[in-house]
Amino acid sequence: MSTLPPLSLLALNVKNLFDDGRFKEALEWLPISEHAHVNRFRFDADKHRALGSLLLRRYFFSKFLGVPWKELxxxxxxxxxxxxxxxNDTWVDYNTSHEGEWVVFVATSRPGLVVGIDCVRIDIPLHTDIPQFLRSFQSQLSTEEIEWIFYTNEENNMLKRFYELWGCKESYVKAIGVGLQRDLDTLSFKNKTEKEAWIVMQEDNWGYHLSDLDNDTIVVVCSGYPDKRPLDHDILAFCATTRPLGATYHQQAPFELVRWEALSNYLH
Ligand SMILES: CC(C)(COP(=O)(O)OP(=O)(O)OC[C@H]1O[C@@H](n2cnc3c(N)ncnc32)[C@H](O)[C@@H]1OP(=O)(O)O)[C@@H](O)C(=O)NCCC(=O)NCCS
Known part of the structure; x- marks a missing residue:
């Protein structure tokens, strides 16, 4: 195994990635048992994200763990x-998320550390106005979060704040791996202070990092130890580089952008 950073972050842009017969070609790089996971979708965009997600995890583990991709x-x-x-003697945890034209992936091999990732596109609601749309999610937001969302006069900012909080919640739920079982309103996120670039939740010892994949798409990475151990210094240092909630787009997400050529080198 090569030496891994505490968190490995990969992104794949699937817009036009599988054009010109490349969808069929790439699908065949996967074992037959994984084809149904891709083909269960009706629309090509969903199929492309699902395929990208399965390719990205094989690419990563094949490259960084040195395991031939067919053996994974x-x-x-x-x-x-x-x-x-x-x-049993090797620890690995990973997570993926896909939205719009993006598939993102996070992995760690630090013993006991778990990771979650959520990619969210800030879509303007089509059939209702923004305040009405946001009110429909009230039961899944804490009182403080609702105040934070509506504490601005600009409706687009309300929407952005909501999606950022949503990404935080999902990234945590995905890190601990419980799916739908967790009440989202009990997870309450905020910036630690106005000046410090930290995102915190009431539950201790989890770290969050929010960044922008493009103007409309954010990604939140959550990491932590389920046994409540404090986070390591290097993970805390990474979390300190987050874009705070509600701040304007200021940096490209710190993800390695994976291209078709890299995938095809490893996966066939
Ligand atoms: C499982 C769940 C976390 C997936 O989240 P999502 O926003 O629908 O989709 P994402 O693109 O972010 O994530 C999909 C990936 O999550 C991963 N995933 C699936 N089940 C998971 C679980 N129990 N824990 C962590 N990750 C999981 C998979 O890798 C999946 O990608 P793949 O199918 O390509 O392998 C989500 O369905 C869920 O249960 N969310 C709980 C919170 C909630 O109520 N959400 C409502 C959203 S409107």
Whole structure:
């Protein structure tokens, strides 16, 4: 295994990635047992994100763990979080998310550390106005979060604040791997102070990092130890580079952008 950073972050832009027969070609790089996971969707955009997600995890583990891609096997943890089947003496946790034209991936091999990722596109609601749309999510937001969302006169900012909080909640839920079982209103996120670039939740010892993939798409990475151990210094240093909630777009997400050529080098 090569030396991994505490968190490895990859992004794949699937817009036009599978044009010109490349969808069929790339699907065949996957074992037959994984084809249904891609082909279950009706629309090409969904199929492309699902395919990108399965390719990205194989690309990463093949490249960084030095395991031939055909030998990689995946499973689910209790709670159904996908995991890599690997010997008991090696720790690996990973997570993926897809939205719009993006597929994102985070992995760690730090013993006991778990990771979650959520990619969110800030879409203007089509069939209702923004305040009405936001009110429909009230039961899944804490009182403080609702105040924060509506504490601005600009409706587009309200929407952006909502989606950022949503990304934080989902990234945490995905890190612990419980799917729909967690009440989202009990997870309350905020900036630690107006000056410090930290995103915190009431539950201790989890770290968050929010960044922008493009003007309309944000990504939140959550990491932490389920046994409540404090986060390591290097992870805390990474979390300190987050874009605070509500701030304007200021930096490209710190993800390695994976291209078709890189995928095809590893996966066939
Ligand atoms: C499982 C769940 C976390 C997926 O989130 P999503 O926003 O629908 O989709 P994303 O693109 O972010 O994530 C999909 C990936 O999550 C991963 N995933 C699936 N189940 C998971 C679980 N229990 N824990 C962590 N990750 C999981 C998979 O890798 C999946 O990608 P793949 O199918 O390509 O392998 C989500 O359905 C869920 O249960 N959310 C709980 C919070 C909630 O109520 N959300 C409502 C959203 S409107």
């Amino acid at each position: 096997c995946f499973d689910r943890r209790p709670g159904s979080k996908p995991t890599l089947k690997i010997g």
